[in-house]
Amino acid sequence: MKAHHRFALALTGALMLANLPAHAASLSERYDALRAEQPRLQLRDAAKTLNVSEAELLATGIGKTVTRLKEGENVPREIMRRALDLGTVLALTRNDNGVLERTGVATRLKPQEEIIGLDADKEKEREARLRNIAGGYLGGEIDLRFTFKNWKYAFAVVQPGKDGVVSRSLQFFDTHGNAAHKIYVKSDAGVPVFDKLVAEFRNPVQSAELNVAAMPARAAEKPDSAVDVKELQLAWNELSDVHQFNRLLSEFGVSREQAMRLAPAGAVQRITPLAVRQLLEESAKQKLDIMAFLGNESTIQIYSGKVSKVQEVGGWFNVLDPDFNLHLRDSAFNSGYVIKRAGVTSVEFFDKKGELVVSFFGVRERNKPQPQSWVDMTAALPRPDTVARR
Structure with missing residues (x-):
């Protein structure tokens, strides 16, 4: 499309939004006008443009393509438990600057596995983990970790897909209206299961009115001078499992990126934000088995x-494999780190707000050291000082 045509289209869309009568400018109508201007705009980005939450914008489709599902403390967990019957699905999890999509079948837990084999380091942790299990999703093709206390709204969405095939999905949101998780049905056998699930969990009140809470202000970091750095570093060096790291952050009251700054000597190496590209390119080239965590x-x-x-597409750096897609808006990345904890090397990338976007590990067998190829590859990732000298 020629530049002046694109400008005219954008101007037309802007005028449509501006000239809607005040009494008629409902959210639904403003969304329709925006889609006429930018038909490829994703729901999340449209919500930001319209200054509403994604859940509120999706709810404008209730009665047409969207069905509101029941709410309640245990409802999201029960819906996810029932979703295990859907068979092949696409599971989509995202944050502001990353999206992870995985197609496959979720693994079910055996009945005793919800008790046996859980982290028994503390009974409190064990109970918390039990509350966040939905009968499966641990390991396997669809590998998820839930914090159900933050889930609030659930919707079933049935609409024509880009390829003309009807898309069926379950979409979940937190109390602020931010996407928590989405599941798309990917097999004909899953359609009647989906329909039955929606009928069972259909909210008797199909209202688009949501009680969305405002996002709280980001808490300020504790000053470095108020942190017992020596004790933090000792505790870091005493970690026996990387899963203990979140407890360390809580114990010392530091943010994740602040811990990178205060880490023991040799435990953290800063790398450039765009090192994520080299990491994925080298992983593909060397055929390394990696783990990507995004949430x-x-x-x-x-x-x-x-x-x-x-490859890069539309301002995002992507993995575009048949059953796995990873989309990273690395222009929003501010920092990256190669981290050594409990004998394990990982790589983490943070955005300009200090939020963790994505982290990577090398796949290793239980009770065995991580592959040297992974360690060597991460050690070669570009550092800010090396880039500056070029």
Whole structure:
């Protein structure tokens, strides 16, 4: 499309938004006008443009393409438990600057696995983990970690897909209206299961009115001078499992990125934000098995395996494999770190707000050291000082 045509289209869309009568400018109408201007705009980005939450914008489709599902403390967990019957699905988890999509079948837990084999370090942790299990999703093709206390709204969405095939999905949101997790049905056998689930969990009140809470202000970091750095470093060096790291952050009251700054000597190496591209390109080239962790305050999704097709598309750096897609808006990345904890090397990238976007590990067998190829590859990632000297 020629530049002056694009400008005219954008101007027309802007005028449509501006000239809607005040009494008629409902959210639904403003969204329709915006879609006429930018038909490829994703729901999340449209919500930001219209200054509403994604859940509120999706709810404008209730009665047409969207069905509001029941709410309640245990409802999201029960819906996810029932979703295990859907068979092949696409599981989508995202945050502001990353999206992880995995197609596959979720693994079910055996009945005793919800008790046996859980982290028994503390009974409190064990009970918390039990509350966040939905009968499966631990390991396997669809590998998820839930924090159900942050889940609030649930919707079923049935609409024509880009390829003309009807898309059926379950979409979950937190109390602020931010996407927690989405599941798309990917098999004909899953359609009647989906329909039955929606009928069972259909909210008797199909209202688009949501009681969305405002996002709280980001808490300020504790001053470095108020942190017992020596004790933090000792505790870091005493970690026996990387899963203990979040407890360390809580114990010392520091943010994740602040801990990178205060880490013991040799435990953290800063790398450039765009090192994520080299990491994925080298992983593909060397055929390394990697783990990618991406999530939000409600859900973390994990991919384990090789990556193949990596490329930049539309301002995002992507993995575009048949059953695994990873989309990273690395222009929003501010920092990256190669981290050594409990004998394990990982790589983490943070955005300009200090939020963790994505982290990577090398796949290793239980009770065995991580592959040297992974350690060597991460050690070669570009550092800010090396880039500056070029």
